[in-house]
Amino acid sequence: MRTQVVIIGSGPSGLLLGQLLSNAGIDNVVLERVTKEYVLSRIRAGVLEEGACAMLEEAGAAERMRLEGLPHDGFDLTFDGQRHRIDLHGLTGGKRVMVYGQTEVTRDLMDQREKTGGKTVYEAADVELHDFDGDKPYVTYRKDGVEQRIDCDFIAGCDGFHGASRKAAPASLLKVYEKVYPFGWLGIIADVPPVNHELIYSNHPRGFALCSMRSHTRSRYYVQVPLDEKVEDWSDDRFWDEIRRRLTPDAAEAMTTGPSIEKSIAPLRSFVAEPLRFGRMFLVGDAGHIVPPTGAKGLNLAASDVRYLFDALREYYGEKSMAGIDGYSARALRRIWKAERFSWWMTTLMHRFPDDGGFGQKIQEAELDYTVNSRAASVALAENYVGLPY
Template sequence: MRTQVAIIGAGPAGLLLGQLLQRAGIETVILERRSADYVLGRIRAGVLEQGTVELIARAGCDARLRVEGLPHAGVNLCFGGRRHRIDLAALTAGKEVVVYGQTEVTRDLMEARAAAGARTVYEAAGVHLEGFDRARPVVHFLKGGIAQTLECDFIAGCDGFYGVSRQSVPEGALETFERVYPFGWLGLLADVPPANEELIYVNHEDGFALCSMRSPTRSRYYLQCAADEKVENWSDQRFWDELRRRLDPEAAAALVTGPALEKSIAPLRSFVAEPLRFGRLFLAGDVAHIVPPTGAKGLNLAASDVHYLSEALIEYYGEGSSAGIDAYSTRALARVWKAERFSWWMTSLLHHFPENGRFGHRIQLAELEYLVSSRAAAASLAENYVGLPF
């Protein structure tokens, strides 16, 4: 089997890259170790930056997003029992974010790829990358127990934090930076209307909370919890009671409860691997970096990588220039680190850190008060939240 670009991983990053390249006349094959149903079943975030929405439109996959997505021109900060709205649009010359679940983005990209007749191999086992330091890389894999080989010009590793792509990089060629946070997010998904039409981020002395949504009838809520907490310790009733306790009175009164469709605990970490290019292997998305979800940057940062990498490959095949692929790692990482900074800052601002004591909590409150009273401070939050330009 032969293709121009072999893409490892059929998550949003791999599918979006494949769609952009396909529309530019560049042949791709995607290899995914899980089934299509498993990929679609993953519960993930759904706040899209304006740049991400525009990139999905460029891929020709925004029809349903435009109809079902929920534009948000503001975001709310709650602390000291009071809620304050940050007017994103007013502070960023009309920019906004759109709430549209990652599962829906994945579904749209999958359907577009199938309609284009592009090949995706699901349940590809034992993926092994070879020769990416030479002109003709090769990807070996098993499908149905039968060994297969995929020859290509380039390999795009989009297979997530635990994927094979980063693990294939020679020892010593990669530098990693990581911070693991001493808490997690307990998340609950329920078919109930949202407590508020825009997201609410909560700083409470007992821990962070977030009110989010997937649609006008489906809500996603989160509570900060201990890193070693167990889901089974949290009944639905206990979750709702604790969430209501951390909210401002108006949001608490508006909270509609119901049975959980899904409940899980996600650990929080910041992680970056450098560089993002090794010969003809490129890293993009979660395989290269992880952000805590506080700033809603995970999916958007993957889209950012795809923007730079797709441009570089289109330039290579269209103009015969390697300038874009040579600059890919530097360009992508410059934006990665800015998003890492923002996500770290949001996490530090809104979560309870026991080791910081009462002094640390009062510093958080002072910064929050400054944020909601200073246009300059609010503008900094807003421009990062809606997404820095590519």
């Protein structure tokens, strides 16, 4: 088989890139290690920047998001027993975010790909990338026990942190930056109405808490826990008691509880691989970078990588120019590091760190006070949260 671009991974970044390429008449094949059903069973974050929403529109996959998504003009910061609203819309000149689950984004992109005849190979095992340092790269994989080969012009590695793409990058050329945080997020999903119409980020002596949502009837809640906690030790009742302790009394009183339909503990890390281009192979999304979820940047950074790579490939096929290809890594990394900084800052602002001591705690309290009482600081928070320009 031959195609122009092989895309490894059918998460949102791979599907979004594939759809944009297909719309532009650039042939592509998506390879996915697991089944379609498994991909759709993964539950991830869902706060979209306007840039990501615009790309879904461009891909023709935004109809359900427009109908079911929840536009948010702000969010609350809670500390010292008080709630402070960050007016995203007012502070950024009219920008907002959209709450719409990543699983729904993936489903919409899958549906659009099927509707427009895009080719996706599910259960593609033992994917290997070959000769991407030359002019004739190709990808091999096994399907139903038979080895297959796809020749191509370029390979887009959209297969996540544990995928084959970054592992294929030459170790001598790859530099990794990483910070592992000394806590995780215990999260649940429950079919109960959200406690608030916008998100609540809470800094509390017992640890961080986040009140989020997937819809008007499905809530997503998190609490900070030590890394050695086990999810089986957390009954639903224990979780509800704990998160209410970390909220203001009015929010705790308003919270509707119910049985969880998903419960898990996620460790937090910051991670960046440099560069993001190796000849004719590119790292996209989680294959090249991870952010702690505090700033809601993971999916949005993947979308900006797709923006830069799609523009570069369209320029290559339309104008026979390598300029965008050559500039992809540097261009994407400039935005990635700004989002890494913001996610790190939000994490340090809102969580309790076990080794900070009294001085560190006082600095955090001062930073929180400054953030909500200085318009300049609030604007900086808001413009990063809604998303920096591409």
